[in-house]
Amino acid sequence: MLVEVCANSLESAKNAERAGADRIELCSELGVGGITPSAGLVQLVKRELSIPVHVLIRPRGGHFIYSETEFEVMKADILACKALGVHGVVSGILMEDFSVDVERTKALVELAKPMHFTFHRAFDWVTEPMEAIKELEGIEVSAILTSGGKTSAENGIETLANWQNKTTMTIMAGGGVSPKNASKFKEIGLKAIHCSGTSFGNRIALEGKISMNSTKHLVEDRVAVSNLETLGSVVKAVK
Secondary structure (H helix, E strand, C coil), rough: CCEEEECCCHHHHHHHHHHHEEEECCEEEEHCCCCCCCHHHHHHHHHCCCCEEEECCCCCCCCCCCCCCHHHHHHHHHHHHHHCCEEEEEEEEEECCCEEEEHHHHHHHHHHHHHHEEEEEEHCCCCCCHHHHHHHCCCCEEEEECCCCCCCCCCCHHHHHHHCCCCCCEEEEECCCCCCCCCHHCCCCCCEEECCCCCCCCCCCCCCCCCCCCHHHCCCCCCCCCCHHHHHHHHHCCC
């Protein structure tokens, strides 16, 4: 069974390889579900690891309906990954009705070739998953990362087994995969699992320090953008 580790740093990536993982999905900011890592991180991980490196192509946190400018960034990131010799990318785009944006996702798949293409957990938001599976097969997506539409892959395990039985794509279980439940996904016939194995360390004392986390930016149903009028007013106030 293939084990993919979601790695958020060079140290995480090295630990994944040492642990015997088959490949990594490299990303940043796991707290928002992951975003595209820096080019420097991709370059170093690619240089240091011998196992395949896949990279998350997601320009921001929040929902999976992207503007044209965000789409251009995604395409540029795919080309950058290709230039760095990355083995695969992980991405996907939805429409406002939570169907797959087939046209633009296909464009990403074609641009990424010959790299492996995984459709990420945006799949767990789709309204008609079986229809989406057929669409993704049709545009030559290789794998789908999913929890079966549930809060965890273990809760969606029966759905995952059903989907795998109806597609030639790899259904990769992701979301809450741990040492306690990993074998369950093998038992139902899945070919791949995805986990981070995250623990926290390097603690420092922050008593008396102001927080740099900003909950006002953690809004999943809207996209944060610098407002032209607001910026103009600031500039006008001091120029």
